Amino acid sequence: MSIPSGGYEYGPYHDGPDPLAPPVDLREAMDEIGRDVMEGASPRSALEELLRRGTPRTAGLDELTRRVWQRRAEIQRNHRLDGTLQDVRRLLDEALAAEREALAADPSDEARFDEMRLDALPPGTAGAVTELAEYEWRSPTGRENYERIRELLGQELLGSRFEGMKEALQQATPEDAQRVGEMLADLNALLAAHAEGDPDIDEKFAAFMREHGEFFPENPSTVDELIDVLAARSAAASRMLNSMTPEQRQELAELSQQAFGDPRIADQLSRLDEQLRAARPGEDWTSSARMRGDDPLGMAEGARAMTELSELDSLAEQLGQSYPGARLEDIDLETLERRLGEDAGVDVRRLAELERELRRQGMLERAPDGSLRLSPKALRRLGETALADVVRALRTGRGERESAAAGAAGEPTGSTRPWRFGDTQPWAVSRTVQNAVLRSASAGSSSVRLDVSDVEIAETEHRSRAAVALCVDTSWSMIAEDRWLPMKRTALALHHLISTRFRTDALQIITFGRYAQQVDLSELVALDGTWEQGTNAHHALLLAGRHLRRHPGAQPVVLMVTDGEPTAHLESDGEAVFDYPPSPVTLVKTLSEVDRLAKAGTSMSVFRLGDDPRLEAFVDLLARRAGGRVLAPDPDGLGAAVVGDYLRSRRA
Structure with missing residues (x-):
């Protein structure tokens, strides 16, 4: 590429991946x-x-x-694949028309005899071309067209087996046709020697390429590479013939004998196809493709089309x-x-x-x-995204601004951040001075002066602790009503908030269907929905109470997400009993556990998903017994409701 004098020229980058492309997200x-x-x-x-x-x-x-x-x-x-047949028919019709015109101007008996010969030609294209092989043409146009037919057949026949051969033989001479015949004979001999396991095959291949390498633009380095190239092309030609009608295949087979006026070329190609099929039986030699368009393709173009279809x-x-x-x-x-x-x-x-x-x-x-x-890193990422969505929802719903402080001015967390207008936290002096020194040194200044951009503050947080039990309903109705994903995203958001902002709080996630169980975040995220009858809030509250008792000095908080009234409870022997409608025993056991949590000063909130009247009546009763409250968010607002209520409980 030439570069203009005194200037630059820009173009696309062609040497591997684009160095300026953005990284994957x-x-x-x-x-x-x-x-x-x-x-x-x-x-x-x-x-x-x-x-x-x-x-x-x-x-x-x-x-x-x-x-x-x-x-x-x-x-x-x-x-469609009859392009060669159409071209031959057109050239033949033009040749016959020109010949009849020349014969009509000749009053001799010989001319009348030739007219009779032309009238008696077979109706098929192949038969007519074969019959005219020994005919003495009087018309120059007829003679040229007939020779053009032979050249065209040779070009198409070879072009369907050798890449670029048709173009290379556009101006073929008799000497070129002879060289092609010699190449085919030598190629068949080489393949036969390879099939027989000739120990000198490498030397014979090298000699063959020195003699005929111009016919192979792929420049194979071994006889096996040569066979691979030829077999793929030959198989494509075979699929092309399979895609034609039986009449078209017969026409081409007969016309092939007239390629360059030498039937030996067609015979050599036939032998080549047989050897390649035996050497590479794994190639697709038998399939076909229905070609139903209006653009006719010749044999060479048809083989290329079949190669493209195969690729x-x-x-x-x-x-x-x-x-x-x-x-x-x-x-x-x-x-x-x-x-x-x-x-x-x-x-x-x-x-x-x-x-x-x-x-x-x-x-x-x-x-x-x-x-x-x-991985835990991936779970943190999912929690961060879920919490960000919740924060946006909280800001939209409540008009609150996002704050990077972990709490009101309390005890330092050990982390710092850049000061922003309105911050009241104490300065992180060492970080502030370090920023000023680095900034001044990078600017080449020998003196150090503080700038507003240097100031960092120490993050603080309240040291009050909370023990939080998040009980989430995993019964089948949560999946059937499209509440499964919002439930999981809610747990992710709350877990991320507590693990990053309230690290002294103890969160336990409890799932409850027919039975309840304590799960970690990775188990909940990967939890599959199963067809399971039963909403065992009794068992979930039992596990929640056990978690809260393990943290006696923490503020107890229970957050329950459910879309169904309790329909199961746990017996003393550990078996779950299911009844629908809920049995009085289930309701009594569940409310008894609520009363036990309320006596321990537990802050309890129930998030009701759905508008079932029986569910609504039960959760209202539960909230009154526990001194808690009921929220009824839609699934998309569940995360904001739970996180917002957790923050409210913690402030209270």
């Missing part, structure tokens, strides 16, 4: 994976689903597959990633870019980079049983 990808996992997908299937969907800036595997099938349909819809089929399989051991590295990027454009290759590289980075940065880890699971 792991935060967005992790949110997508986390959402699918919380809806019940495994981390592996969630990752695979992300790769199929793609991201807002990167096409996914499904979109690339759709484009592959669209391109395949275009080829079949726009083309598109392979790409569709690679992009589908549905076979055992599938990896993104299996995708042939060179073929993908050749068939769908460079953007497709960029998209696959980004998806592969995204997968690598998720693993490298520890977002996914191996469980003891070998399966993938979300």
